Amino acid sequence: MPTRPKPTLHVSLARQEWELRAPDGRVLQRGRAATSARGAGFEPGSLQTPTGRFRVCGKFGRGAPAGMIFRARRATGRLARQGEEGDLITSRILWLEGLEPRNANTKGRFIYLHGTNHEALLGQPASHGCVRLANRDIIRLFPLVPRGTEVFIA
Numbered sequence: 390m391p392t393r394p395k396p397t398l399h400v401s402l403a404r405q406e407w408e409l410r411a412p413d414g415r416v417l418q419r420g421r422a423a424t425s426a427r428g429a430g431f432e433p434g435s436l437q438t439p440t441g442r443f444r445v446c447g448k449f450g451r452g453a454p455a456g457m458i459f460r461a462r463r464a465t466g467r468l469a470r471q472g473e474e475g476d477l478i479t480s481r482i483l484w485l486e487g488l489e490p491r492n493a494n495t496k497g498r499f500i501y502l503h504g505t506n507h508e509a510l511l512g513q514p515a516s517h518g519c520v521r522l523a524n525r526d527i528i529r530l531f532p533l534v535p536r537g538t539e540v541f542i543a
Contacts, residue, residue: 396533398445398483398502398540400520402429402438405512407502407522409530418530421511423521424542428514431491436517439485439492439500443540446496447484448531455480455524456504469506476517480504480524481531485540502540503527 394412430437456468487495504524
């Protein structure tokens with residue numbers, strides 16, 4: 390049985406937004422994002438967002454309520470309040486694995502697309518390296534993005 394083409398996710402550092410695109414390139418969904426406040430980069434500990442081609446290598450949070458805080462990809466049982474301190478990982482996690490030599494360390498850097506407790510900062514660089522999305526957006530994307538989905542960050 391032939392496999393169906395998957396959608397792709399695209400993140401723009403310049404526009405601070407994400408798009409889910411159909412295999413033919415049509416934009417299916419779009420929303421605001423927040424990438425690193427320190428810009429793009431590949432060094433461990435840099436708190437920068439890597440660029441290039443990736444794939445979703447893990448998905449966490451199926452069925453969790455909006456705002457659920459995750460630590461080490463496990464639900465803590467506590468819901469985040471918008472604006473509370475910290476760069477919290479909330480609602481759902483799409484874990485990225487780099488597909489190019491320059492971003493091959495992405496999985497080990499624990500770079501995710503995830504919900505946030507700082508939705509007011511979406512649309513501007515503000516994260517500690519991950520790609521933050523609105524909680525409702527990451528929840529809506531989660532079932533549409535299977536493991537292996539390609540992600541492009543530029």
